[in-house]
Amino acid sequence: GENVEQHPSTLSVQEGDSAVIKCTYSDSASNYFPWYKQELGKGPQLIIDIRSNVGEKKDQRIAVTLNKTAKHFSLHITETQPEDSAVYFCAASKNSNYQLIWGAGTKLIIKP
């Protein structure tokens, strides 16, 4: 079945530096790729998503890139701030069932 692998499991970066989290999916029919951020004590929240007809999408300091040939997509956070510290989840879904297949999560730590 569909599988989404997410790396790294933990990422520690200096405040102000950039962070990149990568996900690889197995089902070539996947066409929707959201990213969710989970802050401590809260549920995940959608921060950005991308569809397969687009290669890149930006929203202020965050961006997502998609490489359909290689079947991977990445989350880029620039000029990291303390409030970026959280667990980030990637996911993938396709039109046949719209079910999200989740990555295992990345704990992002921003060092002051």
Place this chain on the structure above:
Amino acid sequence: DSGVTQTPKHLITATGQRVTLRCSPRSGDLSVYWYQQSLDQGLQFLIQYYNGEERAKGNILERFSAQQFPDLHSELNLSSLELGDSALYFCASSTGQAHSPLHFGNGTRLTVT
């Protein structure tokens, strides 16, 4: 605030017992999802309902059951509880349309002693 309400926030119970977790979806959303998140683990999809009907089932144990009521709120019932059932249980809601975003509640933390 996601608009999704989960109660209770915390629940402590003993092995072998049965509990009910409740979720009120965001206004206008027809679909409800239940997820389990163990300590430092990812999100395990349990089950999805759409407008009262079961739409998809994930890794939900036979000891667990759920339903969505006519007013669209949902309940997750966990029975014959084991120590390993201790986890965060999240409810999420969406419109149920293709690739619509999920809105998560803040979860119910279940501790089985």
